[in-house]
Amino acid sequence: MADYPDGLWLGIASTAVPRDGRRRWRPGVHYRRIARAARRHGMRVCLFDPGRQAEWSRISAYVPVDSNRPDGDWEPASLRFPDVIYENVYVHLAVKGYSAALRAQARRRGVPLFNPMLPGKWQMVGFLRRAQLHHLVPETEMLTTADALWRALERWRIVYVKPSGGYGGVNVHRLELLADGHVRMRADRRGGRVRAWERVVDRRRLADFVQSLRGRYLVQRGLRLFRVNGRRVDFRVVLHRDHQGEWQLIGIVPKMAAPDGVVTNIIAGGERWTLEKLESAAKREGKEVPVGDLVRAAKSIAEALSRRYETVGLVGFDMAVEEDGHVWMIEMNPKPARSLLDRSMLEKLAACQAGFAHWLAHR
Known part of the structure; x- marks a missing residue:
């Protein structure tokens, strides 16, 4: 296993790592995007499974064979603990504590890790009330x-x-x-x-x-949701902080429930639309999508969160517009699915993730 002792390292914690110890491997495209963006900040990227580390003084990871060509093959490496960590373990595993040891090690070493554990649904209601944002959460x-x-x-x-x-x-x-x-x-x-x-x-x-x-x-x-073609619509609004720690809009993705559907989740029968398509369809019905209000509401919540949780970098809000035009936050997704985002959104997301990691490492 190669040894890479030097440089500023961004560690990405994920279970999407080979279990057979193969000598050459190519990770998913988004990890390669982050590695390309990290090069612009003078950082190198390693990908490791936090649940499969024998010890924490050296971690077993995968890195690009050629740091200047992260789209090529990656190889196993033995590394010191990274300088900053992006924890990207599936939400159901994170909830069960899969990354608990990694988080504890990062705290002990003073290494910034994003994203931190964020409030659950009920705790989020209380958080927004305390932050004087109660007008954005339904009763x-x-x-x-x-x-x-x-x-x-x-x-x-x-x-x-x-x-x-x-x-x-x-x-x-x-x-x-x-x-x-x-x-x-x-x-x-x-x-x-x-x-x-x-x-x-x-x-x-x-x-x-x-x-x-x-x-x-x-x-x-129950909200009287904005409807298009007779179907209820809500909006996934994804935000990420950038190289200056400022919140940036990654994208807005409308989701339409099935006819008489309860939720808009794609797996439950919902349908992803583009914002442009939805605005056009709504206009034909004499309706307008309050895009500016959605973004302002989402950013106000994200800014409140980052004042309380300093290393929060990524959030996805399921936002609703009621028939009277009022904007609501239905719930927060601390690990919003990348599958909802288009290519331009994903490129911006990767750039923000690398930039935010660099900002955290140099605070």
Whole structure:
């Protein structure tokens, strides 16, 4: 295994590393983009799996064979601990502590790591209230009892019941109080299965539904979402900090729910549109997409987060526009899926990631 002792190193922590110890390998295109961008800042990039390190004084990683040609082959290397780390482990693994040892080592060594662990859904509601940004989050309560859920339905008529720690639209339910006093319940992904689920129950059976839920759940007022072609739309707004630590817009990606769909997640039947296509379709219906308001709201939340969490660099917000034009933040994604972004967005993202890493390393 080659030894590379010198230079300023950006370490990218990921499970996307060969397990067979192959001598030549080429990582995914986005890691190569970051490596190209890092060269402009005089940094070298290594890619390593934080769950497969025998010790932390030297890490086992992959680096470009030729640092000037990161699009070529990469090879195994033994390196000192990096100067700055981009933690890019899948969110479900990060939640289970896959990167916990790496984070502890970075803290002990005083090495900046982005992104830090950020508030969950319920904690985020409280954070925004304390940051005087409560006008950007819909009315939200912790789910406690069936009676409390019924009172929320009487108050708002439509509510969303969703897990506090969930992702991918799993177990997100839309409940609607009907004129006859029954409750229509619907989910696009229940128990992880991608299949529409629907029930109509009376108040008594609502208790059975609440008891069937496992873990902590939130109750959120149902928004009367902006619609195009009769379908609900929300917006993934992705931001990243740059070489000066300033927040930059990476892109806005509209997502359309399936007809009568509960969530806009692609895996749950949603559809990705371009912003230009959506604006054109909305204009034909006499509607306007408030792009400026979406960006301003997202940046105000991101700036509040970076005042509290100094090394936060990447955030993706699922933003909503209600029929009256009000902009809301539905939830935050600390690891927004790159698959939603187009090539120009990904190039800008990589440039910001390398630049932000350089800024962190030299603060």
